[in-house]
Amino acid sequence: MITEHALLPVIPGQEQDFELAFRRARPIIASMAGFRYLSLSRSMESPSTYLLLVEWDRLEDHTVGFRQSEQYGNWRALLHHFYDPFPVVEHYQNVL
Secondary structure (H helix, E strand, O other): OEEEEEEEEEOOOOHHHHHHHHHHHHHHHHOOOOEEEEEEEEOOOOOOEEEEEEEEOOHHHHHHHHOOOHHHHHHHHHHHHHEOOOOOEEEEEOOO
C-alpha cells in the first residue's frame, strides 16, 4: 500500500467552491481500481491550503491507472482550476 500526499493551495476566496467541487469529484477517484481511502483536511493556520491523502494498493494504480484514465479528465476539469500554484504530489510507503 502507498499513500499519495498533496498540499492543495486553493486560490483564496474559492475555498467553499473548491469543497463543493471536491465532493463531486470524490466518487471519481473512489471508483478507480486500487483506491482504498481518501481524506481531505483544511489547514487551520492557512485556511486556503488543504491536505489530500489517498491510499492506493500500488503506485501504478495512481500514476497509471488513475492519471491516464478518462476519469482523470473529469477530475481535472472539476478541481485543477482552483490551484495556484499547482500542487506537488508525493507518494509514501509505510516503513513501520
